[in-house]
Amino acid sequence: xxxxxxxxxxxxxxxxxxxxxxxxxxxxxxxxxxxxxxxxxxxxxxxxxxxxxxxxxxxxxxxxxxxxxxxxxxxxxxxxxxxxxxxxxxxxxxxxxxxxxxxxxxxxxxxxxxxxxxxxxxxxxxxxxxxxxxxxxxxxxxxxxxxxxxxxxxxxxxxxxxxxxxxxxxxxxxxxxxxxxxxxxxxxxxxxxxxxxxxxxxxxxxxxxxxxxxxxxxxxxxxxxxxxxxxxxxxxxxxxxxxxxxxxxxxxxxxxxxxxxxxxxxxxxxxxxxx
Amino acid sequence: xxxxxxxxxxxxxxxxxxxxxxxxxxxxxxxxxxxxxxxxxxxxxxxxxxxxxxxxxxxxxxxxxxxxxxxxxxxxxxxxxxxxxxxxxxxxxxxxxxxxxxxxxxxxxxxxxxxxxxxxxxxxxxxxxxxxxxxxxxxxxxxxxxxxxxxxxxxxxxxxxxxxxxxxxxxxxxxxxxxxxxxxxxxxxxxxxxxxxxxxxxxxxxxxxxxxxxxxxxxxxxxxxx
Numbered sequence: 245x246x247x248x249x250x251x252x253x254x255x256x257x258x259x260x261x262x263x264x265x266x267x268x269x270x271x272x273x274x275x276x277x278x279x280x281x282x283x284x285x286x287x288x289x290x291x292x293x294x295x296x297x298x299x300x301x302x303x304x305x306x307x308x309x310x311x312x313x314x315x316x317x318x319x320x321x322x323x324x325x326x327x328x329x330x331x332x333x334x335x336x337x338x339x340x341x342x343x344x345x346x347x348x349x350x351x352x353x354x355x356x357x358x359x360x361x362x363x364x365x366x367x368x369x370x371x372x373x374x375x376x377x378x379x380x381x382x383x384x385x386x387x388x389x390x391x392x393x394x395x396x397x398x399x400x401x402x403x404x405x406x407x408x409x410x411x412x413x414x415x416x417x418x419x420x421x422x423x424x425x426x427x428x429x430x431x432x433x434x435x436x437x438x439x440x441x442x443x444x445x446x447x448x449x450x451x452x453x454x455x456x457x458x459x460x461x462x463x464x465x466x467x468x469x470x471x472x473x474x475x476x477x478x479x480x481x482x483x484x485x486x487x488x489x490x491x492x493x494x495x496x497x498x499x500x501x502x503x504x505x506x507x508x509x510x511x512x513x514x515x516x517x518x519x
Numbered sequence: 520x521x522x523x524x525x526x527x528x529x530x531x532x533x534x535x536x537x538x539x540x541x542x543x544x545x546x547x548x549x550x551x552x553x554x555x556x557x558x559x560x561x562x563x564x565x566x567x568x569x570x571x572x573x574x575x576x577x578x579x580x581x582x583x584x585x586x587x588x589x590x591x592x593x594x595x596x597x598x599x600x601x602x603x604x605x606x607x608x609x610x611x612x613x614x615x616x617x618x619x620x621x622x623x624x625x626x627x628x629x630x631x632x633x634x635x636x637x638x639x640x641x642x643x644x645x646x647x648x649x650x651x652x653x654x655x656x657x658x659x660x661x662x663x664x665x666x667x668x669x670x671x672x673x674x675x676x677x678x679x680x681x682x683x684x685x686x687x688x689x690x691x692x693x694x695x696x697x698x699x700x701x702x703x704x705x706x707x708x709x710x711x712x713x714x715x716x717x718x719x720x721x722x723x724x725x726x727x728x729x730x731x732x733x734x735x736x737x738x739x740x741x742x743x744x745x
Binding site: 252294297298299300304305306307308309333334335336339342343345346347348428429430431433434454458 | 533537540576595599602603612615692693694695697701702704705706707708709711712713
């Protein structure tokens, strides 16, 4: 009996070591060779854009099931100019770096906030849009400043840059009665309307779009909690590819096309490319 | 007033259309999984019942892993693992949908295998003895005597798995595949409302009530001794 188990466990260990070594060798990224990221895309004739398609107004599905949004319109123009077909691929937001690194998508372009932690795993373009994390209350609310919010309930979207912004404001956070995390911006906004939370911390871009499309009015505090910028995320080694897209964006800013798209979605040119 | 009703009806029609397209993808996953996993489950069941110690332990390990880890992780593993495990030059990217079907089929085959095994092992030895006395071969015994009885016994368990499968199709959202749940989530985000999610729930309920009805009918047809 003992001998059999001994043999079996040796075999199992050898098998595991083999599998582990294959996986580890596969993990090494190719650090040799020239940057052929743009050439590869040009040859394939196709560029895959990854997004979570439930983030209006940057990228979302419209009433006909088409994926639209500010980021989508911009991307379509960029790749029209580069002569490459644009493929729009919905992904799960938590898997975005995986999708990028395994080559299933070529960029993350979805109101993607630039921060230092993300810069470690992703190559960003220069910022193209400013965004603020703002505090939002109901229109008839009596709160006007951060001090008024002491002891109140605040809601925000889990895993979003709103969460990061709140954590960076320890003093404010500690004075709140409760912080409620939502899966979705949509659920958080509804809770604010319902009165389940007293104040909402959210991307200014999202709440302004909501007010515009739904016609509801909220009061947005003048002083923002944090200031952030959106960029487009590429694989760390794809410098040439990123460079091409950056070039095209700058050209679009120069000839006014970028402003045109911004006005369509935001009524103003709020882009920051080349400014 | 009439115009309001007309708008609401139009919106509802649009919603149903969007969710319907998603539901079609859910159904595709459902049928493909059943087609692959049910036969595969039989093979796995035989492996599990095999007297050969090597086959037996490999299959038991397979069943343990498939049932013991979450399907959502298995889907992600099958989709991403090839990119990580194969050396740089050999990047083979499996199509999302194919990866999902593979993961679902493997996972459900393990569950079906145990259901089959439970059914087969519950048939008394007397049946095999009687068949031998009557001159049936092993294969004849299996298909003509054992299988019909097994099917009757395992139907409720099978119906459990099939109903669970209808709902599990939502898990492919993790690969960005646009099925019913994802379609509802997107629409909910677009109109800032939870109504699409409720309607999606109704869709799932409708699909499962059809499944339930079908299994009821099959059970009735097979209960010829009652």
